[in-house]
Amino acid sequence: MVVGEVAVETDVVVIGGGPGGYAAAIRLGQLGKSVVLIEKEVLGGVCLNRGCIPSKALIHTAGEYHKLNRLNKLGIQLPTGKATFHMPSWQTWKSSVVAQLNKGIDYLCQANGVTVVKGTATFLSSDRIGVETGGDFETYKCKQAIIATGSRPFIPSFLKTDGEYILDSTDMLALDDVPETLAIIGGGYIGMELGMAFAKLGSQVTIIEASERILPQTAAHLSQEVLKQAKQLGMTVKIATKVEKAEVANGRVTLVCTSEKNGSESITAHKTLVTIGRVPNTGELGLAQAGVEMDERGYIPVTSTGSTNKAHIYAIGDVTPGPALAHRAAKQGIVAAEVIAGLPSSVDSPFVPYVIFTEPQIAGVGMTRDEAELQGYKVKAATFPYRANGRALAIDEGEGFAEVIVDQESHLLLGMHIVGADASNLIGEGVLALELAARVEDVALTMHPHPTLSEVWLEAAEAVLGHAIHIVNKSK
């Protein structure tokens, strides 16, 4: 800061241009506020540049590539010779997708009067924010601020990433080659998604998970379907196993692991991916100068409107306690913007859907059976298998099931979970049903189009009521 500096005055400063930050900035622009959006890298954040979009592009590519092996069964004869995958070409394509989306966000910001500043922001006080813009230092004075700086992968010191052998998810998605062997530390959703994608592309993948099972955040019977597929893809899954040490030598990484079952063992791979957690980006923001409080884990507690302990400073997305999901960040961002503009908005729904792009996909909303029982509900639940759905068989996707969880007394829907093809899209029906406080009859009595995968909801709902058509109903 220099003496006599002139601060640029604006209504709102949004720090961070990820899916939460840019949504907030655009909404503020729509509502007539003057907004400065500060982003130190590129608009779109982790989601667009290093997370959701690139990883789903890779997962899609891997899925298409993998399908080639199954086309024979469908009567499609490929020309002789084996299909190959050229990762540099994929990188080019991925970059074009990301660039197109970046451009779109940039355009939308401009169209809504959002001033985008590239630089690193720090709070100087509760209403002044300094931005280092590559040599220059600018100061912004604002009436309100939104912190949307997101999170980054957590890498423990003994697994220091080097960008070449020990990688984080960002490094992994920037590779130009498919590693011959790949060890993944962490069997959560990122580890399993990327692990399965690389397995489909030809890597020998070993998953090392410290918990008793992969995808420990989902219900066990859902993750079981993924485990089955992982084995069919030739992946090695080590559960209840901890990595103690990592050594790079001769172009390989050797991980020393321990487990009760196998004792100490070594796993050697060409590359190691570390996906064991994320930490919020709150450390370098100067929150103390702004008087914004954090919890002991570095997250910023917020109200349902996104407000921090400083009423005029808001925080959204991964820097707030809760699941690190782009759709949650976007919702929080829009709500914070609207509250700043005087609208009575609130993030008041407990229904945050989740989507995991494994093989098969898992998605869900609301409570699992165990959670509902823990909450004191008497639960009624039923599943309907994909293999009993005509469309699923017609597209050769017979693995998985849909599950509907209901309060036995009122028949209100408590949770809807699905594992199988296109689960990520199918969960939309579940989110809407729960938000509308639907009863299981509402789903069962709704005509679903045939032949579609969406019929799995219809039949699962009917199964709860004891009268599904395409399976034998269990006695009531």
Place this chain on the structure above:
Amino acid sequence: MVEFKLPDVGEGMHEGEIVKVLVRTGESVQQDQPLLEVQTDKVNAELSAPVTGIIRDIFIAEGEIVEVGTTLLVIDAGTEVEVKTETKHPEKVVNPDKTVHFTPARADHRRSLATPYVRQLAREMKLDIELVTGTGAAGRVTEEDLRQFANRLQKSAPAKFPTSATGNERLLEASTAAIETEPIVQSKTGTATRAATSSQGGIERLPLKGIRKKIAEHMVKSVTIIPHVTSVDELEMDQLRALRETLRPHAEKRNIKLTFLPFFIKALVIALKEFPTLNASIDERTNEILLKRFYHIGIATDTPEGLIVPVIKDADHKSIFQLAEEIDQLARLAREGKLTMEHITGGTFTISNVGPIGGLQATPIINHPEVAIISLHKMEKRWVVREDEGVIRWMMNLSLSFDHRLIDGVTAVRFTNRIKELLEDPNLLFAEMV
């Protein structure tokens, strides 16, 4: 988490008005620490924390009328949470696989059922949807439920409506209509909520709530059920005045403020024993007359909040001085708003003493389910004829309203005659004492 609900602090009360909220969200409270002041059926009550903890949510605002059983606030009875200001960058790992719940458990599974649109509408209308009773399928809160809830609130909330100084109805209607089109919040749902106040004003609309509302309801009930008849008589007070003057120094020695009321109560109780139908009630459900062999006399008392009737229990067992002492205590408690349900219930007959203020006669409304009420009026010197001569006497009118279902006019007049006899010659009071 402990949900603190509005308890039934009275005898079968249905609702109460939140007079004061003494705590704020995030505040630590000790068990038994006062949280709220609630005004119910003629009683102000202080509600205390059932547990030690932190106030997590407050669902009500001052002035709001809430039903018994409504959750007023939530107390986190767990350990106190300390929010520390950042001192250094925390690098603690958070493994999403362990800590992130993709399906956040519904911490409040009693969350009211409503669509996102209705929730948004509730926010725009500044209503707490959790307080609205849903009439939709499975108890869903509908748009209509919100509107009806808002209407009920509006009726009980203060609102100033502008009008001209003449206050004629046409102007009032026109200005009210103008207000109804004035939005107060920007709307996401396109449904603007309406302004409750305006900057111009001439007529002030006050809510009919709290004690006043209860009085209103009670009065309507009384006159609706009871066929009232009022008879008026006049009493000569000279002897009673003389007696009071004689006794006053004795009372003062004992720090007792001796008014006329204890004498009236004494005379009343004697008369009630002789005319049992006046110390009775009618059970409308069973068509039975309940003759009460106890004498709990209500004294209508003027307070800043309105008319309250504390009750002197077993008045027939108390001396003039004891009655005087108790009247003084109850009047003080009433004025300070400290009466409890115990103080104001169980009366068998009511005396309304408007004498100190003035007025010649009235048609007092019976305190249902009692069957009669006496109103005492201004004491003044009047010309009266005694033994064919005009003389000046201290006179006072007495109005008796009685329930004509149970009491005939003749009985009523005989009853007042007896009171008159006892008060005009107070020696008789002593003769009748038990």
